[in-house]
Amino acid sequence: MPETSVIFGTNEKWRINRNILVLGFAFMVQFTAFHGTANLQSSVNSDAGAGAFTLAAIYFSLILSNILLPTVIIKWLGCKWAVAVSFIAYMPFIAAQLYPRLYTLVPAGMMVGFGGGPLWCAKCTYLSVVAEPYAKLSGISAEVLVVRFFGLFYMFYQMAQVWGNLISSAVLSSSLGEEPRLLNETTPISAALYTNVTSASLVDVGATCGVNFCSATASHENVNLEPPSPFKIQVIAGVYLACMAFAIFLVAVGVDSLTRYTKGRKTTCTGKTGIALLAVTLKQLRHRYQLLLLPVIAYIGAEQAFMAADFTQAFIGCSYGISNIGYVMICFGVFNALAAPIAGALVKLTGRFPVMVTALLLNLCLITSLLAWTPRAGQGAPLFALAAVWGTADAVWLVQVNALSGILFPGSEEAAYANFRLWESTGSVLAYASAPYLCVRTRLYILLGFLLIGFSGYSTIEFMEYRVKKAHNQERNFELVHKKPEQEPLQS
Template identity: 35%
Template sequence: MSKTTILKNVFVVSLGFTFLFTAFNSMANLQTSLNKEEGVGAWSMSTIYVTMICSCMFLPNFVIGRLGCKWTIPMAMLGYILFMCANFYAVKGTMIPSSIILGLGAAPLWSAKCTYLTQLGVWYAKLTSRDQDAVINMFFGFFFLFFQSSQIWGNLISSLVFTPATHNQTSDRECGAQFNPHDAVQGNKSNNFEQSHDKVFTVCGIYLGSAVVAAIIVSIFLDPIVLDKERSEDDRKLSPRLLVSTFRHLISSPIQLMLIPVTIYSGLEQAFMGGDFTKAYISCTLGIWNVGYIMICYGVADAICSILFGRLVQYVGHIPFFILAFVIHGSLQITFLYWEPHREDMLIFYVCAALWGMADAVIQTQLNALYGSVFSGNAEAAFANYRLWESLGFAVTFAYNDYLRTDMKLYICLGVLGASVVCYTIVEGLLFKAKTKSANITSP
């Protein structure tokens, strides 16, 4: 590919995912508040990520081997389209099956995207004689700039549609860290969560159209590629080979083992923001119609910082940014434990969302790029591990969403964050040791 063609394909992938996750991310932000009866929303989200864990082990190589990176992406998007359709009648009988189908396609979707961008980064680095790690960082930063901007468009849609003519003034005395999930469906909290069927159908229809547009964009404009690493005949068979290679990669790589906590935390912190902050803090205190507006602030900060950090990392490395993310998230989680949210605290909601988005930008871009650069020779097994452990973080968080008070969830977040800090420090030590050893070998 020429440099122009490579950049065009990076743009097409980014644009397609923007349309797709304009629908999915915003619908996911609403699940625990909108589909709260019998825990349908939380259980559907947990089902997605449990299924993704299974899918990571068996399907990515098989699907990509059969369809190629290009066609894997739009075919996997069909599961997201079905999920949007299920939200028109959100009961367990529709949401759980559609969540399973989405989860099965999600692992090949993300593996194909990561493999595609990593390969483009390798080619572009060779064509421009630039550092491979820096180019991969730049491409992932550009991708997440578009990807995180989906928070803006989708959340703007939900807030504009759901905003009532008159705002209900409800008590906020049990919101925040003391929020009990049962408060969403009983007592004087319910009018902050309820929406008319017409408004729900309008939002679902817009999101469905956005997901369909995503599949069309990728199908028409994305170029097929042939990976530098040729696929064997085993890649075309549905077998546990990836399961074996994933765990072989896990066992054989101390760095991969040490990346498990921070990868789990990546899923956990996103699930907390989308499932707990939106419900226990925003919807409970301000009403569901404010979820979109505040999450737009989160998305804007995430998008800007994604591209900014993706460019700056080539000058200062990964370490300062990971430290920044750990400090911000740790400080916010402690703040959430002691903060009693009120309607008058509107600015605090926006500031907290923006800061969380800034730190999430670091975790998303730098962790993806770290996997891509450290494990470039075995990208599929590495990214399968990435999706497996991140999905576990999502799944567990949504599974206990309706059973634990918010303060207990925050303690869990802080515990996993602490383990992530320790293990990431070990990772950087191992990488430094490996670089020093390589330099000693190559020096005269």
Template identity: 35%
Template sequence: MTRPSETPPVTQSTGLNTGRPIVTSSLLPRARRRKTYWKNLFVLSLAFFFVFTAYMSIQNLQSSLNTEEDLGVISLTIVYGSVVFSCIFIAPILIRKFGTKWTMAGSIVMYSVYTACNYYPTYGTLIPSSFLIGLAAAPLWTAQGTYLTTSAISLADLTNEVPETLLNRFNGIFFVIFQSNQVVGNLISSLVLQQTNETSPNNTDHCGRCSCNEASPNSTGDSRQPDKSLVNTLLTVYLVLGIIGLLLVVFFLDTLPTFQSSRMDRRECMQKWMETLGILRNPILVLLVPLMMYSGIEQAFVAGDFTKAYVTCAKGVEWVGYVMICYGGADAVSSYLLGRLEKYTGRLILFSLGGLVQMILIVTMYLWHPKADDDVWKFMLIAAGWGFGDAVWQTQICSIVGVLFPDKQESAFANFRLWQSLGFSVAFACSIPNNVYIYHKLFGFGGWLVMSMIAYYTVEIIVRRTKPGYFEVKVMEPDAIG
């Protein structure tokens, strides 16, 4: 691997953006510089943990709590539909103008606004806030992917390590902390909502694969909805957690190096938009698009359909949190292990294992008809297996995008979140019509998974046959990203 003879200076921030970068990488001892990269990794991971402890828990409950006129599902559809627009027109511009740190800080504010609007969920409050959080999500995740990849490559250059190995380790650590939000957030929701008054079991004839939107009022049971005071208590806890995540980013996360002007004229804006769209001319990225979309579809299914049609329908909404704890726990642990295993197994084996596990679970959910007297461990086992598959997609897609497109990180990660969000939006939108059953969705995204894996294997064949150095990871120049 070719490396420059001298590491470019890296600027560090003292926490607040004073507008005056402090050059430290060439002045501080190597050990201290190395600790700075690790410190930023943990600060970033903890910030996302707190923010998404709130958001993901609310997302898991939307289809079960806000059932009137499908408000919860429509809200989630709008969230991820607006992300598609944001990925193309907003994310690259904000990162270029404000840098990764302040783009993430501003985006987190929108997540707190969305949490607050759930105190009074109506079309007048939840729909506009859903649109705002969708606009914020793409800049947030594009900035996160860029920040993490740039930090990992810079640290690899400092320590003479292989960038791909260190990037996998960074992604593994980030996602094990990040995915722990599912454990903590759902534990909080379960402890609060378990105070819901017990009622007789629901009619489970329409649970599982036979569930559809038309049957949901009878299958979920309005009598088992938690008290409004309990929901408000839950939202207050989540709002506080979101604010903590914002404070971590603002005061403790260093700013990545930037030497470019923050002013962007219309021509530069058009150039950034064209870069985001123009990267789709790369056949490698096009072949990864189905897998990117699937990573959104499978997350939407477990958050919207599995929690409602299987868990809430058969066991009650108070069990959603406990079941999703298994999903988040398996996701978090698997993320950490995958980050370390990749250098021994290679990403091909991990991708294949993730696809195999989720395909087995798709078949299982098609054959299984859940009932009120079923043991809870059955629901938890499916959730845990699904969490493992999700960990594969999240860690390995981030890694392969960072490795194959090191000089176009903003555009590549923006496209990843664009197609992933499109998958989210399509999956949630399919829950709105009355005549769409769960087995329709299982057939649909099961076939999409097969197509996605075929496209991914094609990518591996192309990469392995390409001349050496074509996909070589290059060290980022300091003015490459803000």
């Protein structure tokens, strides 16, 4: 059946750019709310490990969602409305913060995961499809445009970490809902609590914070870990719900339906769903390269979970205060956003392996520092430095291993990326679910083991690829030498 030709006006390139900008801005607003809330879960909702279990529920349901839902939802609603409806699925997670109990948080977290699969698939499909008509209008190849569109989108998305944490920390560090005090009513004890440095329980935080932190132990005698007032949580939740409502409005009103650009084109983000996709994903595990990649993929999920759950609670919240978690995580987000393109440029100059070795060394120094460092009350500079290093290393792992999953399996990208999502989420689920039961020191040793095993698997792949390329070059050189004498008689 011949493809139906579509004639666009002279302003169509501007319209496509507008769609991408509005979509990226909507994701930034949406995930401003989500990231800001997620980073506080383990510290604010620490009773019975509710926050950690909620984050585990998000990633567990995301595994199921990625396998079962994207094709069905997108075929039913289309990409534009799949994004809008998926945004709605995130809202109960914010609303549950108004009444944070295990039986309200975990189901709300499950809804986030179920919305996440169709959301990210619809976003990828939209950006890929609109690149095709833009390519016809501009003369630039669709492959180049897809990279450009994704880069523009992620420029907006990475900023969500900054705005979300800025909002939460601004509210938590404010005096909203607090009773005003007169200067002559301030007692020495209360003054010590306000200065956050002279109270004995705060000065000696090293005994219970950092690597010595254990969630399962009795309540810590540390005012830094006291949950903020319910009023402040209500204000934060209200702002975040307004952000999500605005993001839904932006997509509904400001983004064109993809049917405008899909005449005669199939627009699902993947050809398989449910059992078929699961079968292809598991079949991919027969490939030795895929098996060697699994530990480093699981490490990526585990280290991100450690950052979101353990680092925020045991290091930042415990020694520096819950109200400062957002400020430190802003530093993480900025370095994470900057490191991704810089690492990509370095790979072109040095190759992938030296960049990955750099990430390994950064993580080894980071984990060693966390194991050896004794936090002190109010000491923020080391936390910002640790967050910066963590953001840099995380960007390298995430971008390069993701790209490697596509490079190593040409023709099987669908199964490769499905495995990446599956095992990254599995690493996160295991890390979040075990957080309430294991002390931070033990979890760091486990993380170190995952790092070394994961890098060993990755290094094995690089070595095997090097041997294949070397053998291929020797064969080509041998063929050239073998053919040369045959040409000599023609020269005499």
